[in-house]
Amino acid sequence: MMKMGKQKYTGEIVPAQLSLSVGLRDDATLANFLAGDNQVLVAHLQQQLLTCDPQYLYIWGKKDSGRSHLLQAACHASGHQDLRSLYLPLRDLASLGIELLEGLDELDLICIDDVEAVLGQAIWEEALFHLFNRMRNKQHRLLISGNAPPQQLPTRLPDLASRLAWGLIYQVQPLDDIQKLAALQLRARQRGLELNDEVARYILHRSPRAMRELFRALEKLDRASLSAQRKLTIPFVKEAMRW
Amino acid sequence: MGLMRMQAQALWQQCLGYLQDELTSQHFNTWIRPLQAEGDEHELRLLAPNRFVMQWVADKYQHRIRELLTDLCDLQPPHLKLGIGSRRTVSNPRSKASAPAPDSLVQDNLVQTSGFSTSAQAAAARYPKPPVGRVQTRQTKPSTPAAAEPSQVIEEAQDAPIDEKPLAAPKKTAKKSRAQKSNTSLTSKSATTPSLDQVPTKTKTTKKSKSAQAHLLTSTKKQDKASQAEHQVPLLAPCPEVIQEAQADPKHQAKTQTAEANKGRTAAERIQAYTRSVREHEERQRQQRSPYTGKANTSTKNSSKKAAALPKANSQLNLQHTFDTFVEGKSNQLARANARQVAEKPGGIYNPLFIHGGVGLGKTHLMHAVGNFIQQQNPQARVMYVNSERFVADMVKALQLGTINEFKRFYRSLDALLVDDIQFFVSKERSQEEFFYTLNALLEENKQIILTSDRYPKEIAVDERLKSRFGWGLTVAIDPPELETRVAILMKKADLAKVHLPAESALFIAQKIRSHVRDLEGALNRVIADAHFKRHPIDTDLIRDSLKDLFAVQEKQIGIDNIQRMVADHYKIKVADLLSKRRTRAIARPRQLAMALAKELTSHSLPEIGTAFGGRDHTTVLHACRKIRALQQELPEIREDWQYLLRLLTA
Numbered sequence: 007m008m009k010m011g012k013q014k015y016t017g018e019i020v021p022a023q024l025s026l027s028v029g030l031r032d033d034a035t036l037a038n039f040l041a042g043d044n045q046v047l048v049a050h051l052q053q054q055l056l057t058c059d060p061q062y063l064y065i066w067g068k069k070d071s072g073r074s075h076l077l078q079a080a081c082h083a084s085g086h087q088d089l090r091s092l093y094l095p096l097r098d099l100a101s102l103g104i105e106l107l108e109g110l111d112e113l114d115l116i117c118i119d120d121v122e123a124v125l126g127q128a129i130w131e132e133a134l135f136h137l138f139n140r141m142r143n144k145q146h147r148l149l150i151s152g153n154a155p156p157q158q159l160p161t162r163l164p165d166l167a168s169r170l171a172w173g174l175i176y177q178v179q180p181l182d183d184i185q186k187l188a189a190l191q192l193r194a195r196q197r198g199l200e201l202n203d204e205v206a207r208y209i210l211h212r213s214p215r216a217m218r219e220l221f222r223a224l225e226k227l228d229r230a231s232l233s234a235q236r237k238l239t240i241p242f243v244k245e246a247m248r249w
Numbered sequence: 250m251g252l253m254r255m256q257a258q259a260l261w262q263q264c265l266g267y268l269q270d271e272l273t274s275q276h277f278n279t280w281i282r283p284l285q286a287e288g289d290e291h292e293l294r295l296l297a298p299n300r301f302v303m304q305w306v307a308d309k310y311q312h313r314i315r316e317l318l319t320d321l322c323d324l325q326p327p328h329l330k331l332g333i334g335s336r337r338t339v340s341n342p343r344s345k346a347s348a349p350a351p352d353s354l355v356q357d358n359l360v361q362t363s364g365f366s367t368s369a370q371a372a373a374a375r376y377p378k379p380p381v382g383r384v385q386t387r388q389t390k391p392s393t394p395a396a397a398e399p400s401q402v403i404e405e406a407q408d409a410p411i412d413e414k415p416l417a418a419p420k421k422t423a424k425k426s427r428a429q430k431s432n433t434s435l436t437s438k439s440a441t442t443p444s445l446d447q448v449p450t451k452t453k454t455t456k457k458s459k460s461a462q463a464h465l466l467t468s469t470k471k472q473d474k475a476s477q478a479e480h481q482v483p484l485l486a487p488c489p490e491v492i493q494e495a496q497a498d499p500k501h502q503a504k505t506q507t508a509e510a511n512k513g514r515t516a517a518e519r520i521q522a523y524t525r526s527v528r529e530h531e532e533r534q535r536q537q538r539s540p541y542t543g544k545a546n547t548s549t550k551n552s553s554k555k556a557a558a559l560p561k562a563n564s565q566l567n568l569q570h571t572f573d574t575f576v577e578g579k580s581n582q583l584a585r586a587n588a589r590q591v592a593e594k595p596g597g598i599y600n601p602l603f604i605h606g607g608v609g610l611g612k613t614h615l616m617h618a619v620g621n622f623i624q625q626q627n628p629q630a631r632v633m634y635v636n637s638e639r640f641v642a643d644m645v646k647a648l649q650l651g652t653i654n655e656f657k658r659f660y661r662s663l664d665a666l667l668v669d670d671i672q673f674f675v676s677k678e679r680s681q682e683e684f685f686y687t688l689n690a691l692l693e694e695n696k697q698i699i700l701t702s703d704r705y706p707k708e709i710a711v712d713e714r715l716k717s718r719f720g721w722g723l724t725v726a727i728d729p730p731e732l733e734t735r736v737a738i739l740m741k742k743a744d745l746a747k748v749h750l751p752a753e754s755a756l757f758i759a760q761k762i763r764s765h766v767r768d769l770e771g772a773l774n775r776v777i778a779d780a781h782f783k784r785h786p787i788d789t790d791l792i793r794d795s796l797k798d799l800f801a802v803q804e805k806q807i808g809i810d811n812i813q814r815m816v817a818d819h820y821k822i823k824v825a826d827l828l829s830k831r832r833t834r835a836i837a838r839p840r841q842l843a844m845a846l847a848k849e850l851t852s853h854s855l856p857e858i859g860t861a862f863g864g865r866d867h868t869t870v871l872h873a874c875r876k877i878r879a880l881q882q883e884l885p886e887i888r889e890d891w892q893y894l895l896r897l898l899t900a
Contacts (some may be wrong), residue, residue: 033274046782060774066798069806070852074275081278090285090335092298093278102301109299112335113283132673136638143565155799157768164703165670168609172767174774177798211867216852249856 032225034078038196040189043179044072050174051076054147055083055115060174062141062148066155067178070216073151076178077117080149084115089147091115097123104133111140115147121170122152122159131163138169148173181217186210190220194238197228201238208240212249223247257293257327261286264317268310280306285336293318293327296334303331564624565634570617576741578734581611584725588615591697591723592622595630595665599723601688601698605705606727609765612701615727616667619699623665631662636669641680648679657683661690665697671719672702675710685715692721730766735759738766739773748777754787761796772796807850807898809861815898816843819890828863841873842890848874850898 041048047065054063067073077093084091090113097120099106110116116137124130141148152159156175161167181189187206194201201224213223230246231238243249268281284306285296295314297303306314311331318326572592577585584604591602602619604612620632635643647656660666666687674681691698702709705726706719730738736752736759743750750773758776762768772795779795780787817824820839827840840862847858848870855867862870880887 033269033277046779049782050778060778078274078278081282082274085282090283090298091278092283092302093275095275095279098275099279105299105301107299108301109333112298117278139636139638155801156771157764157799164608168765168767171771171799172609173771174778175771175799176775177801211855211871214852214854214857219852219854 032193032197032221033082034075035082036079038193039072039075039079040181040185040192042181042185042189044176047176047178048076050176051080051149052083054149055080055087055089058145058147061145062138062150062173064150064152064156064170064173064175065178066152066175067180068153070218071178071180072217073178074119077119077149077151080115080117089114091117093117093119095119096121100124100127100130104129107133107137111137111144111146113146115149116141117149117151119151120153121150122154125160126162128162131161131166135163135166135169138166151178183210183215186215186217186220189217190224193221193224194228197224199224199228199231199238205238205240205243208243209247212247256290257288258286260318260321260327261293261295263321264314267317268313271313280310287336288327288330290325291327292330294330294332296332296336298333298335300333303333307331564620564632566620566624566632567617567634568621570614571621572618574741574745575611575614575618576734576738578730578737580728580730580734581615584615584727587723587725588619588699589622591699592619593626595619595623595697596695600692600695601700601719601722603706603719603722603724604699604701604727605703605724607729607765608703609767610727610729611766612727613669616669616699616701619697620665620667623697627664630664632665632667633660633663634667634669637671637673637680640668640684641674641677644680644683653683657687660687663691663696665699666691667699669701670703671700671711672704672709674715678712681712681715685712685718688715688718692718698722729764732756732759735762735769738769742770742773743777746773746777748780748787750787754789754792757789757792758796761800772799775799809847809851809853809858812843812846812850812898813861815894816846819894819897830863838887841876842887842894844870844873845877845891846894846898849895 036048036052039048050060050063054060065073065076074095081091081093092110092113092115094106094110094116096118100123118134121134124134138148150170150173152170155177156167156171159167159170161170187203187210190206190209191201191203194206209220209223209227213220227238227243227246230236231242234242234246236242265281269277272281280302283298283302286293287296288294295306297306311329315326315329318329572585572589575581575585584606587599587602588604591597591599604615606612617634620634623630624632644653644656647653668684674684688698700719706716706724709716709719736755739755739758740750740752743755754776758769758772762772775798776787776792776795779785780791783791785791813824813827816839817827820835822836822839826836827843829836831837844858844862847853847861848855851858853861855870858870859865859867877887877891881891882888
């Protein structure tokens, strides 16, 4: 419904080809992260943003535990505090080379995702090591995520390995089914969608249960419900998802 | 001015709103969020943290940003320029104020703040020896509003693609410049930290580039075309000073600045603006201070005087690393004693003092302790801590700027030089050579040198001459801390953090963590954080719980087939039985168990799990999960089987 409003608004304020930016986005934020068993971790993350203590926070967890969401959410939140930040997903960007790290120590916060993607590569390890030292010297925030605790990462450079273990370390706990239901409903609410328990459970029992899959299903349903002008009911979901 | 700035930033904020809608969270946070905006109604300057990000934004997003600007501004959208650097504001006073070693900010921020320095002046700021015969050295203090312009945003040159930025000589024609560019891109592609052999040539070209104003992406169509044509971008990030060089002449600087803003103004306004900017510049000069001394830089002094006459350098010492905070134990006793002797009598027989040992054992701490002690004994002493990466980076910059003489003079005028992690000099031949001469010069003058490395001098892969110098003085080792020392370290750290750590808790952690001090600190950090959060005193239970995350085993990716195999093995049946239609209990129970495990350990959908078990319905899977949960309550053997298989699969 809000989206309809968005279109109506458009013509009045800005030229027609621009739809008004109303913040109806699916961005990763701390507000739309269902903390589940990660409340302590989220609290420290917020504290890091506020006070730079801990200066360095390392979070790890398996796939789909929400690491990337948290890192992007940290960037998002830092914007509200006039901190300059950057999100660095190494799995995607490692191939671009270490030039990417140049000068980043000027930023107030760097969020390095999937650090394991570059470990084992001497040139990257050394570059990360130097970046780490510079961030620390300047007391700028560093948030790193990986798929294992620091001690079990395949780091070859001992200097880097010991630094990775230096921070405050948390495991990101994946959500259980009940928490997944809540997360799904939270996300739906944020999109202006009504999703009751029954329908949410129906989705959970039929969709692949990784969070990103569930959100993808929700996105699809959001579009379908918008264009069909129908609420999310089991028959509608069944039809729209072809389950 | 303030108002104009607001406008540019407000406009950028609006753009951000759209971009945030249009881009994925990931792309937005990676490429758009780090940009900083400044400018006025005529010009929007976006500052990227480095050359790579700038180029990426230029390639992928510039076009869209320009469209947005056009759409958002009815009449005249501001020119869009991309640059590298940081806005000159104290963006986050909180974090900076809380920094224990704010002095460490100085040297780096300097780079951005000395927007008007000539190369020599930039160097003067870095190596605070007043250059001979210079009337006034302009040195800036970071975060003063003094330097209002970003160092690295350079005036636009409509026909020069950015790619040639600091590397290429100024060019008259686009054609020529492109040819040159492909050259530079070839040579510079290899590395960010330019290999040292290349440096001299670069220095030459950059020197020539005084008039090159190709440092900004401009919003002209031509520019667009040019940058699109340049896919081969030299990724060598410019060192900031290089760009500054293009701005060497303040008058010229002011002129070009105003030229840009002048479009659409009357002549009178233009003149006013020009005189104002010149005045502002002069004002800045007056205000600028030496980052090393914090004192206003009072013009010429004859620099050929002795070191004592020089302003004292920022030592980069961490004041918390003292002998008092260093925890002594068997593993580091000797090293500490030797370091103490050196501290009391610097430049004596233990020169250089070479500390080696594994990572995270306290080498750096000990080194700082000596430096701090020397400084305390003699506040006039010029002590400098630097890690080898920093030494190399500074030298590369000095070479690029042609300020290597200032660099040398600075390092050779020290009373004590502490160089950390010298193993990173490996394969940096030019730096090794310079370092060798620096060492010699200092040793000849009986100035104290302290070096650390993770290995014994002979094992470091550096020049033989350098190696032998390392071994001239005294070499001491630090070994991994034994249990008692680890306990003592934990107690000390807890004490510094003003946290009560019971002795048995310290012992418990120290027994679990045996490697190095950083591991210990990491573990203790976590324990303290949890204790604070849970408002619970530190005890063994809390520690056990806290440290789980540090030691938990990385979870394996488990597939349904894996689960089926394990379960079939455990019950001594065939996988085919699990998939079959047979419903005898000897088959059905294991099948249900396997289904429940599949739901627990994978993120497959229930229909997928059903399909994987011989094409069963997802309700069958749901039923199996409920059944197994109930049976675990009733039958101990099911509970045991469940737990056993769970462990087996996740171990």
